Each structure stands twice: as structure tokens, then as C-alpha cells.
Amino acid sequence: MTSTRHxxxxxxxxxxxxFHYRNYDYFRCRRCGHVSTLPLPTPEQIDQHYKAQFMDGNYLLLLNDRGRYMPVYEGFVRALEKELSRKGESLAxxxxxxxxxxxxxxxxxxRDRGADVWGVELQxxxxxxxxxxxxxxxxxxDVHCTEFPVMQFDVITFTGVIEHLLDPARFLGRxxxxxxxxxxxxxxxPNSxxxxxRVLRKYWPPYAPVEHxxxxxxxxxxxxxxxxxFRVVETSQHWKKLPVSYVYNMFRNFGPEFHRLLKPAYGLLPRFAREAVLPxxxxxxxxxxxRV
Ligand SMILES: [Zn+2]
Known part of the structure; x- marks a missing residue:
């Protein structure tokens, strides 16, 4: 515990x-509710964490199960198209x-909708x-995209990114x-x-030290x-359609307490129930x- 003001x-x-969770302190803002892990992990700790995670974590799960994650990506595209269509535009x-x-x-x-697409990725x-x-x-x-010093885009997406960053303000400036x-x-x-x-408190799966x-x-x-x-035009709850087995395996890394709790019940599920796709x-x- 620290007495320094944050x-x-x-x-x-x-x-x-x-609260304190898995060797980290979590601080919440009295005004806006923003939660931060403090002290911030060092860049070396983060590097080490991702090397281990990629080989043995959710990234590998995501890679092996890419097809099953497509409905989630399609949901993001629909949210974008909804806003574009208000202006009589599309991704084309x-x-x-x-x-x-x-x-x-x-x-x-x-790309299949006619957009001119570019991406950056660390792994x-x-x-x-x-x-x-x-x-x-x-x-x-890295997320600061130094490879694009002069180019500007009509649309920028970053899903599951900002919660991982040491300095989200610097990133949003970029x-x-x-x-x-x-x-x-x-x-x-994640929305803390x-x-x-609020119900799960420190056991809420997105409270994942170093990662988030x-x-x-x-x-x-x-x-x-x-x-x-930036001016926010739409905020919505993110419902993901995923197979039960995928979500269960995801809890291995995000929410290990749930994984242990669910293990006996999951073991009893027949195969068709494990493979059922639910929101x-x-x-x-x-x-x-x-962008204003
Ligand atoms: Zn605040």
C-alpha cells in the first residue's frame, strides 16, 4: 500500500x-471512476508478460480459434457502418x-466492404x-505507428488496446x-x-494485472x-457471440477464479453444449x- 497521491x-x-489483487494495487478516481493499476508495471515487466502470454495465453487461443471470433469483428464493423450510414456514407x-x-x-x-485497409501489430x-x-x-x-508519419485515415479502429497501455493520453494524441x-x-x-x-469487484475478469x-x-x-x-457519438454494451468452450478457456487467463469455479460444471456439459454459440x-x- 502506498501513501503517494495519484x-x-x-x-x-x-x-x-x-482494492489489492494479485500483487497489484488498484486505484479508483473519486470523480470519474477511472481505475488504474499502481504502481504502473515497467516496460520490461510488460515485455516479459507478453512473451509468456503469446506462447501460452489468450493470443494463442485467439489464433487457433480465429474463425469463431469473426462474429465479434463483424459486430465492430456494424457499429462503424451504423454511424457512417447516418451521414449517407459507407466503408467503400x-x-x-x-x-x-x-x-x-x-x-x-x-477490405471486403471496399475499404482501403492498413494495420499495425506488435507481435x-x-x-x-x-x-x-x-x-x-x-x-x-507499436501502437504509436511511427511508420505512418504523414498519412491520415478516414477511420481508425483499436479494439482491446487502450486498456493495455501505460500512457493512453499519449496514444490518443497520436x-x-x-x-x-x-x-x-x-x-x-472494458467498462469498470x-x-x-461493480458486482464482481476485484474478481471481474478484466482486472488482469500487467495485461490491463x-x-x-x-x-x-x-x-x-x-x-x-474527439466527440463521442455512440457508446454501447459489447455483447460477443462466442462458443461456450472459448469463453471457458479464456477464463484460464482472465478470471482464473471463475475458471476454477466453473471447472466441475463444465466437465459435465455434453459436447454440443460446449460448442453452442451464445451471446x-x-x-x-x-x-x-x-474527430472534431
Ligand atoms: Zn477521473
Missing amino acids: DCIACGAEQRLA GKSVLDIGCFAGDLLAIM SDAVAIANQQLPGRVLQS VRDLVKPGGLILLQT ASLFA IHLFTERSLRALLEQHD FYIGEMIVVAT
């Missing part, structure tokens, strides 16, 4: 100790950048796979420079003010976006915003 990265108010002809694009599956859907194995389906369109880079005025961003991230988060550093609320995300010239909601949000 100021919220979104609104500047004081963050107070909320739009330049799109997906930051943290993994194997490029979200980009491939948008080299994922970059290689992405370039098989999108030759030359996916670059290995995104602002990369998106055209009037352009759109779509992001997905959701009912799930900043757990936004609608209010904190809106504040940080506005500081970077799941664990308290994540999808936010669409426009």
Missing part, C-alpha cells in the same frame, strides 16, 4: 486505493487503420499471418494526428463502471477523448467517436 489520467481528480473507398490488428481479420472484413507471428491475407498492408509497430478531421474512431475496452465490474493497466468508465473515456479533439457480456463497451 491523479486520474482522465480528469485529474485524486485516485484512491480501491474509406482509408482505415486498425491499431493492434492481430491477424488482420477485422481488416479483412472491411511478429501475427504480422506474418495478417500479411498472408493482406499482402504488404500490415506493419510491425490517433488524433492520424485521423482526418471529421473522421471516425471505433474502440472497444459496468454492473458486472487502465480500466476506463464511460465518463473517463469521454473526458480523455474530448481532451484529444456473452462481461462489461465491455464499444465507443464510436468523431
Whole structure:
């Protein structure tokens, strides 16, 4: 426990100790509810964590089960198309950048809708796979996308990214420079003010030390976006249609307490029930915003 004062990265108010979980302290903002892991993990700890995670964690699960995750990506595309259609537009002809694009599956859907797609991804194995389906369109880079110093995009997406970053403000500053005025961003991230988060407290699966550093609320995300010239146009709960087996395996890394709790019941499920695709909601949000 520490007595140092911590100021919220979104609104500047004081963050107070909320709980302790797996060797980390979690601080919550008194004004906007933003939750941060403190002290922040070092870049070396983060590097080490991702190397281990990629070989043995959810990334491998995602890679092996890519086809089953497609309905989730299609949901993101529908959220974007909904906003574009309000302006009488579509993805056709739009330049799109997906930051943290993994194997490029979200980009491939948008390419099929006629978009001019580009991606950046840190994990080299994922970059290689992405370039098989999108030759030359996916670059290995961190989220600050230094490979795109002059290009601007109509649409930028970053799903499951911002909660992993040490400095989301710096990242949003970069995104602002990369998106055209009037352009759109779509992001997905856990919502630490959701009912799930409030009920489960520290056992809420997105409280995953090192992996997730900043757990936004609608209010904190809106504040940080506005500081970077974005206006939120739509916020929605993120329901994911996934096989029961996929969600069960995901709990191995996110929410190990649930994994242990569910194990006996899961063992009794017949195969068809394990493979059933159901809508799941664990308290994540999808936010669409426009660059002012
Ligand atoms: Zn705050």
C-alpha cells in the first residue's frame, strides 16, 4: 500500500486505493471512476508478460480459434457502418487503420466492404499471418505507428488496446494526428463502471494485472477523448457471440477464479453444449467517436 497521491489520467481528480489483487494495487478516481493499476508495471515487466502470454495465453487461443471470433469483428464493423450510414456514407473507398490488428481479420472484413485497409501489430507471428491475407498492408509497430508519419485515415479502429497501455493520453494524441478531421474512431475496452465490474469487484475478469493497466468508465473515456479533439457519438454494451468452450478457456487467463469455479460444471456439459454459440457480456463497451 502506498501513501503517494495519484491523479486520474482522465480528469485529474485524486485516485484512491480501491482494492489489492494479485500483487497489484488498484486505484479508483473519486470523480470519474477511472481505475488504474499502481504502481504502473515497467516496460520490461510488460515485455516479459507478453512473451509468456503469446506462447501460452489468450493470443494463442485467439489464433487457433480465429474463425469463431469473426462474429465479434463483424459486430465492430456494424457499429462503424451504423454511424457512417447516418451521414449517407459507407466503408467503400474509406482509408482505415486498425491499431493492434492481430491477424488482420477485422481488416479483412472491411477490405471486403471496399475499404482501403492498413494495420499495425506488435507481435511478429501475427504480422506474418495478417500479411498472408493482406499482402504488404500490415506493419510491425507499436501502437504509436511511427511508420505512418504523414498519412491520415478516414477511420481508425483499436479494439482491446487502450486498456493495455501505460500512457493512453499519449496514444490518443497520436490517433488524433492520424485521423482526418471529421473522421471516425471505433474502440472497444472494458467498462469498470459496468454492473458486472461493480458486482464482481476485484474478481471481474478484466482486472488482469500487467495485461490491463487502465480500466476506463464511460465518463473517463469521454473526458480523455474530448481532451484529444474527439466527440463521442455512440457508446454501447459489447455483447460477443462466442462458443461456450472459448469463453471457458479464456477464463484460464482472465478470471482464473471463475475458471476454477466453473471447472466441475463444465466437465459435465455434453459436447454440443460446449460448442453452442451464445451471446456473452462481461462489461465491455464499444465507443464510436468523431474527430472534431
Ligand atoms: Zn477521473
